[in-house]
Amino acid sequence: SDELTQPPSVSVSPGQTARITCSGDALPNQYAYWYQQKSGQAPILVMYKDTERPSGIPERFSGSSSGTTVTLTISGVQAEDEADYYCQSVDSSGTWVFGGGTKLTVL
Amino acid sequence: QVQLVQSGAEVKEPGSSVKVSCKTSGDTFNNYAITWVRQAPGKGLEWMGGTIPMFGTAKYAQKFQGRVTMTADESTSTAYMELSSLRSEDTAVYYCSTELLYCNRTNCFTIKFDPWGQGTQVTVSS
Numbered sequence: 001s002d003e004l005t006q007p008p009s010v011s012v013s014p015g016q017t018a019r020i021t022c023s024g025d026a027l028p029n030q031y032a033y034w035y036q037q038k039s040g041q042a043p044i045l046v047m048y049k050d051t052e053r054p055s056g057i058p059e060r061f062s063g064s065s066s067g068t069t070v071t072l073t074i075s076g077v078q079a080e081d082e083a084d085y086y087c088q089s090v091d092s093s094g095t096w097v098f099g100g101g102t103k104l105t106v107l
Numbered sequence: 108q109v110q111l112v113q114s115g116a117e118v119k120e121p122g123s124s125v126k127v128s129c130k131t132s133g134d135t136f137n138n139y140a141i142t143w144v145r146q147a148p149g150k151g152l153e154w155m156g157g158t159i160p161m162f163g164t165a166k167y168a169q170k171f172q173g174r175v176t177m178t179a180d181e182s183t184s185t186a187y188m189e190l191s192s193l194r195s196e197d198t199a200v201y202y203c204s205t206e207l208l209y210c211n212r213t214n215c216f217t218i219k220f221d222p223w224g225q226g227t228q229v230t231v232s233s
Contacts, residue, residue, distance in 0.1 A: 031217075033219065033220060035152070037152075042202055042223045042224065042225055042226050043144075043152065043202070043223055044222075044223070045219060045220060045221040045222075045223075048218070048219035048220075048221070049218070049219070052219075054219065054221055086151060086152050088152075088154075088220070093169075095154070095168055095169070096142070096154040096168075097154065098144075098151055098152040098153065098154065099151075100151050101151045101152070
């Protein structure tokens with residue numbers, strides 16, 4: 001499948017670690033990108049090329065890749081991290097696709 | 108650091124067209140593509156396509172082929188996305204983003220999509 005599959009929601013308490021997964025058949029051969037989108041705002045890039053963190057993004061954000069799954073990890077989650085998170089990659093036809101998004105709730 | 112400023116909200120009737128602009132600043136179009144993504148109310152992100160101004164090329168998602176045109180004016184550092192034959196399902200926020208590229212003699216490779224414009228609300232309603 002060319003789709004990217006994300007869990008609809010993830011909930012963690014402040015200070016805990018949040019892991020958001022993104023699965024897709026093309027991921028072993030393509031980089032993944034992650035975006036954070038807060039309500040009413042434009043998306044912000046928080047990870048690119050699987051594991052690269054843009055300047056200005058806190059070190060608690062990290063990325064990893066294993067087989068058909070990529071993971072965005074947020075260590076020591078803070079209330080301000082509550083947002084929707086989207087993964088993005090390229091499918092087999094060379095078209096960019098997004099995952100369905102994961103709502104991160106900080107309890 | 109490139110900054111993107113998009114045009115204002117639009118209300119269009121079904122069957123008409125809309126043209127959204129995305130003005131860049133702080134850098135030129137060199138080594139960038141401009142990508143367009145939309146988000147329907149309460150829904151996720153949807154890639155529409157992109158244009159590489161330095162090559163004058165564009166690539167569109169199959170879903171929008173024949174209905175969308177993406178262009179760029181290097182003299183004003185402004186990119187445009189025009190969507191025609193509008194229907195209610197096209198009601199969405201439309202975003203532009205710079206796609207930083209690395210190009211060698213034969214191919215271009217994406218480095219990252221950053222930053223994004225603030226978004227333009229397009230409402231299709233009679």
